[in-house]
Amino acid sequence: MSTSLSYKGHRYPVEIINHCVWLYFRFPLSFREVEEMMLERGVVVSYETIRRWCAKFGQAYANQLRRRRARPGDKWYLDEVFIKINGTLHYLWRAVDQDGNVLDVLVQARRNAVAAKRFFRKL
Missing domain, CATH: 2.20.25 (N-terminal domain of TfIIb)
Known part of the structure; x- marks a missing residue:
């Protein structure tokens, strides 16, 4: 999502990392719930790995979600x-x-x- 983020050295593809972090920050889910959702899609990833991804990439994702929010009205x-x-x-x-x-x-x-x-x- 951001060019300054480096996915080098990660075992999983960028799309899977993006989706896990997006799920965690976009919806009120726990790391274990994200793990179960990914398992249903056939991707075996531990909740601890998702926690590390959220700690590393989370702030950039949260900032991007905040920017996409609709602007409030003037009244x-x-x-x-x-x-x-x-x-x-x-x-x-x-x-x-x-x-x-x-x-x-x-x-x-x-x-x-x-x-x-x-x-x-x-x-």
Whole structure:
């Protein structure tokens, strides 16, 4: 994905390494789940090898995924929702742009609108 990354000396082809690292960073999967998915495709690779690949190539992949994300709109709204977590009332604040994309989320045990606005100002 990046020209500065060197795949020299790796046992597996670049496509397999790319796919394993992409799966790990794109979806909420564990290293063992990625290992099982690759095993279903006929590729025997250990979760420890996938962990090393993610440590070596992961930052470049994560940066590229972040760049591909849709740009937020120019108008943002602060949305407040009441939710129950383990029977306790919490306050969920969401920063939403004009297209309905959720930009960030904050959960508070006590309602504090000033702290929520301060948190979302960093966006």
